[in-house]
Amino acid sequence: MLPIRRLLACTALICATALGPAASAQTDNAAGSGKDWWSHVRFLADDRLEGRNTGSESYLQAARYVAEQFKRAGALPAGSEGYLQPVKFQSRVLDxxxxxxxxxxxxxxxxxxxxxxxxxxxxxxxxxxxxxxxxxxxxxxxxxxxxxxxxxxxxxxxxxxxxxxxxxxxxxxxxxxxxxxxxxxxxxxxxxxxxxxxxxxxxxxxxxxxxxxxxxxxxxxxxxxxxxxxxxxxxxxxxxxxxxxxxxxxxxxxxxxxxxxxxxxxxxxxxxxxxxxxxxxxxSVKSDTLTSANVAAMLPGSDPKLKNEYIVLSAHLDHLGIGEPIGGDRIYNGAMDNAAGVATLIDVAAGMRAQNLKLKRSVVFLAVCGEEKGLLGSKFFANRPTMRPLVANFNMDMFLPIHPLTRLTALGLEESNLAQPLRESAGQVGVTVISDPEPNRNSFVRSDQYSFIRTGVPALAFKFGYEKGSAEEKLQKAWLTTRYHAPSDDINQPVDLEAAAKFNRIIEGLLVRVANQSERPEWNAASFFKRFALTAPGGTPNPAASSRTGANAP
Structure with a gap:
């Protein structure tokens, strides 16, 4: 149980022993070899962090690490509370x-x-x-x-x-x-x-x-x-x-x-x-209360008008923690789910600094808690944003760089005009963008982009894609069967660093295109989800969505 005052007090306190070797200065930008990306995965999925369960001491240690990496990349705290933004929860366990x-x-x-x-x-x-x-x-x-x-x-x-x-x-x-x-x-x-x-x-x-x-x-x-x-x-x-x-x-x-x-x-x-x-x-249920934190940082835009519009790059930092043993291992490390996604946030932020990129719109790097508990950290941020309007969300969650990247699945591809800049960015590195090949797995609503969609923000989420019946499909299905939400999702598994680096280049290119285009991202006219941009769940104007009432709409 972590009181709010402790979370706020520790925002600027990053001890060297907690950071470890993965906190070394970036040597590769987002277009590099993937080695720096992997160093962040290794730190966040190490046994020492005990699976980063929301509200735990090990999650707080991971959050401090991510905050420090955002700070080194030149990103500012995205809100008055600093890099660590408290979120209150009620915890429940079935008796x-x-x-x-x-x-x-x-x-x-x-x-x-x-x-x-x-x-x-x-x-x-x-x-x-x-x-x-x-x-x-x-x-x-x-x-x-x-x-x-x-x-x-x-x-x-x-x-x-x-x-x-x-x-x-x-x-x-x-x-x-x-x-x-x-x-x-x-x-x-x-x-x-x-x-x-x-x-x-x-x-x-x-x-x-x-x-x-x-x-x-x-x-x-x-x-x-x-x-x-x-x-x-x-x-x-x-x-x-x-x-x-x-x-x-x-x-x-x-x-x-x-x-x-x-x-x-x-x-x-x-x-x-x-x-x-x-x-x-x-x-019968046993209940408790606790506080955890989202980690949020911002790179301010450079255009006098567009800098007051915010694009959110998100990934969940939490995983499951310590649980029932499988094969004698009780630590559910969450390397691909989702240290990999958080590492992409860090790598893209560092790459932008290394290239001295100046984007017209502002970018928020958001590592959320509580995803494994029902998308809770992202739901809190999307409904209680520290800045607005939010105009787009790109979410990285378990994108699975376990084979070469030739196809990229984009969840929400048909719903907004974000599809075109994504195809342009992926095409530059020879990757084809495809729709969700298995919609009945309900991936569209199972990660944090859905929290933003429900508040009216056009959003995309990404997975390595495959052709039906291909070796890549078999590899991914085998991964889900043996490693998904298991202790074996750790740093001792095969990972394609070149594919991860290519993915990071696509995300960086997508971000640059959307941040610098003159028009805001929009829902397609026929998209069902367009309605959420008009009203919040209570029927009032939605504070988070990319409304047309002005860059600083209340």
Whole structure:
């Protein structure tokens, strides 16, 4: 637990022993060999930093390091509180000994094992006791723009909705992911009268095998302490179901999980039906409060008018910390997820200084906390910006430089005119920009660019791309299966430094183009997300978005 005064006091205190050898002066700029980039990854993902869990002492040590690197690159504190900007959280841990899930059918009782059969989420609301019937609601999606509604005709009043993650291919990927987020999905389920949500993933597109993903439940969950920034606090029961245990829920319905998956895999409508069972849930949670910090630095623009517009380069600094051992290792280092992204922030900032680049717009380098807890640090910054208007966001998260870079996936590519400067920058180094090849993985809403999108800021996020069926695809899928959210995502894994350096050049080139162009970034006219640039969630003019009311719009 880190009080605010301590975070503020330590902003300028960077001890030499904490910095280590990776803090040496830059010898390569962003167009270099990747060695300096890798030195930052090595420091941030070292065992000494214990996985950089939000709110921990090791996270604070990492934040100090990043602040010092931004300072050496000539970037100023981006706000009155200094480089380290405090964020308050409530931490929650499920008390499994006092929690249970039980299926009741005609006087019989069947316990669902927490961990083996299901996990109980504690990021949203909490009901100590809940007893309600179950309804399978397909994908549980309502997408008015596509005249699509899984809930039409379903009786969900007082019931728990059971849904399959993902959605039909007829709905554009970004829109599908947006409406499939818990906050958006719950709005419509709540209107239909539902009292809880059970989600099951399609095992064919799961990033992490259940036997490993179930271990993640032991890490603390968090919500922002400010209630106005909490998603779905009235969703009082969320459960993630093991696909292998789904037929326990469906028993007696006449429908098997294999039949549901077959419909999903062939793009046929999913069945919707009442499940002849009642779920009884008892949930006990241990709560605490803590403070962590975003790290924010700024390079002021040079143009008298455009310098008051801000482009945000973001990456999450936090990872999972110390958890259940896998192969005898308990430190979840987070090298690719996401020391790599933070290292790119540092490398781009240092490269700009080395080249003495003068950009017309101002640039904010933002390393956020709480991403692994639900994009919380970025949500706080996007909704409570220390400067405005924010006109664009470029987010680096687990871009995976584990093979040569020939294709670059851009999440949000179809939504704004940021696509053109990105293609120009990537084209200069022979890289082709592609759309998300697997939208049902919901990557569009799973990292910090989504926080900016929800406040109206045009944004892109990046992953190394691949062709379907290629060796690169197999390599990435193997990485997800074995290293994603595991202790093996450490500094002892193969990394392509040349590919990482090429990626950094693309990001630097994109930044230069957007910062120096005369017009602001804009949502495409047909983009669904354009609406968020007009109003904040409460219906008032959005303070963060790139509105047309002037460079210093309130």
């Amino acid at each position: 499994e000994g006092r929690s249970s899930l039980t299926l009741m059918r005609g006087g019989t009782f069947e316990a669902l094992a927490i961990g083996d059969d299901a996990v109980i989420g504690v990021r949203n609301g909490i009901a100590p006791n809940l007893e309600a019937p179950l309804v399978f609601a397909g994908y549980g999606l309502t997408v008015p723009e596509n005249n699509y509604d899984d809930l039409a005709g379903l009786d969900l009043q007082g019931k728990i909705a059971v849904v399959l993650s993902g959605g039909p291919a007829a709905i554009p990927g970004a829109l599908r992911s947006h409406y499939g987020s818990v906050a958006e999905r719950w709005k419509f389920l709540k209107q239909a009268g539902a009292v809880g949500l059970i989600t099951v993933q399609n095992p064919r597109i799961m990033d992490i095998p259940w036997e490993r993903s179930k271990l993640l439940r032991f890490f603390p969950s968090m919500v922002l302490a400010e209630s106005a920034l909490q998603d779905a606090p009235d969703l009082v029961l969320t459960v993630g179901m093991n696909p292998a245990s789904m037929d326990k829920l469906l028993a007696g319905s006449g429908v098997t999980f294999a039949q549901i998956l077959a419909a999903a895999d062939t793009e046929k409508p999913l069945p919707k039906f009442a499940i002849p069972a009642v779920l009884k849930a008892q949930v």
